[in-house]
Amino acid sequence: MPSREYLSRYLKSFSALVLLDGIRQTSSLSVFSCQCHSSPTSHNIAVCSQYSRGVFAIFGLYDKRSVHTLTSFCSALHISLITPSFPTEGESQFVLQLRPSLRGALLSLLDHYEWNRFVFLYDTDRGYSILQAIMEKAGQNSWQVSAICVENFNDASYRRLLEDLDRRQEKKFVIDCEIERLQNLLEQIVSVGKHVKGYHYIVANLGFKDISLERFMHGGANVTGFQLVDFSTPMVTKLMQRWKKLDQREYPGSETPPKYTSALTYDGVLVMAETFRNLRRQKIDISRRGNAGDCLANPAAPWGQGIDMERTLKQVRIQGLTGNVQFDHYGRRVNYTMDVFELKNTGPRKVGYWNDMDKLVLIQHEPTLGNDTSAIENRTVVVTTILPLMKNPILRN
Numbered sequence: 001m002p003s004r005e006y007l008s009r010y011l012k013s014f015s016a017l018v019l020l021d022g023i024r025q026t027s028s029l030s031v032f033s034c035q036c037h038s039s040p041t042s043h044n045i046a047v048c049s050q051y052s053r054g055v056f057a058i059f060g061l062y063d064k065r066s067v068h069t070l071t072s073f074c075s076a077l078h079i080s081l082i083t084p085s086f087p088t089e090g091e092s093q094f095v096l097q098l099r100p101s102l103r104g105a106l107l108s109l110l111d112h113y114e115w116n117r118f119v120f121l122y123d124t125d126r127g128y129s130i131l132q133a134i135m136e137k138a139g140q141n142s143w144q145v146s147a148i149c150v151e152n153f154n155d156a157s158y159r160r161l162l163e164d165l166d167r168r169q170e171k172k173f174v175i176d177c178e179i180e181r182l183q184n185l186l187e188q189i190v191s192v193g194k195h196v197k198g199y200h201y202i203v204a205n206l207g208f209k210d211i212s213l214e215r216f217m218h219g220g221a222n223v224t225g226f227q228l229v230d231f232s233t234p235m236v237t238k239l240m241q242r243w244k245k246l247d248q249r250e251y252p253g254s255e256t257p258p259k260y261t262s263a264l265t266y267d268g269v270l271v272m273a274e275t276f277r278n279l280r281r282q283k284i285d286i287s288r289r290g291n292a293g294d295c296l297a298n299p300a301a302p303w304g305q306g307i308d309m310e311r312t313l314k315q316v317r318i319q320g321l322t323g324n325v326q327f328d329h330y331g332r333r334v335n336y337t338m339d340v341f342e343l344k345n346t347g348p349r350k351v352g353y354w355n356d357m358d359k360l361v362l363i364q365h366e367p368t369l370g371n372d373t374s375a376i377e378n379r380t381v382v383v384t385t386i387l388p389l390m391k392n393p394i395l396r397n
Helices: 004-021 040-051 067-077 103-113 129-141 155-167 179-191 214-219 234-243 260-281 306-315
Strands: 057-059 080-083 095-097 117-122 144-149 172-176 200-203 222-227 317-320 323-326 337-344 347-355 359-362
Touching: 057 260, 067 080, 080 260, 080 306, 103 129, 103 200, 103 222, 103 337, 103 347, 103 359, 117 129, 129 144, 129 172, 155 179, 172 179, 179 214, 214 337, 222 347, 260 306, 260 317, 260 323
Parallel strands: 057 080, 080 095, 117 144, 117 172, 172 200, 200 222
Antiparallel strands: 222 337, 317 323, 337 347, 347 359
């Protein structure tokens, strides 16, 4: 699991968002960290100690080491896991994934740019789903893709790699890393001067506005990415007005807008609240009396109402900070929309959007004035003059 310190900071931001919306907290929320490099016995004791207290659902973060352990427990005990972490590979009945998949949008963008040769820089913190999709598409379309895992790179390693790729005339990059590693990699790109005109970077991340890109904005490189949270919607606008009034001493970090992962967390709370309302309307008793299950039994005895909870969670459909929140039978987000942004000399600008029905839809903008030339780069401009025609005496008369 992520560190206790990280979870505490994450929950602090999450609590602030819940407070702003006036959601009444009727149950306690505590930080639970399972160190997945420890023994299986430790896992059993840690998870079962929480389960015995009366758990209706788990809101949790996982990483690549803990995901299989956590999802296995949820399947065995029929406890639903609602998570803003990366989408799991494969199918798990009791996992609801708040974070939408980026694969379809990324492949549509690559088709739009007609890239057939590029570098794919990735880590494995979010699994291999995007890497697999890229390599499958490369095989179908005869793309030349240099896939490089940068998981264990330090600053010097990044710089050596970037210099080597520059000698090979590589100018197009797809970067698929979590935000901390992504930000560090972007800093190293700037340090070696690869943030200038002629380079193009696609950032495979759902929080384009969460990334610090000031140096790129002035350097001239093309940067394209995706944005899940639409700050122009009334719901987000209203919450941001309240967010800015928070006491920074009580809620550290409130001086900056919440990142998309915090928005996913907020939406997860809304999903759980709506689920309990629906269960009450249906008069379904989900009390942990009588058939609470036994975590330490062999095999483990699942919670009797776990199926009802899982089914009701997946039936929820709400409007949240990340747009339409809806799940399919496998707990994956469906019917969602993400915006496509490009970096201009004035900052990030929306250039289109992607959803599963319409795919990639681009927005036509009026030509910009000033030194923003990215709108016409890599395009053919036809200029017509009437001077040759005016020299013809017949046409002139």
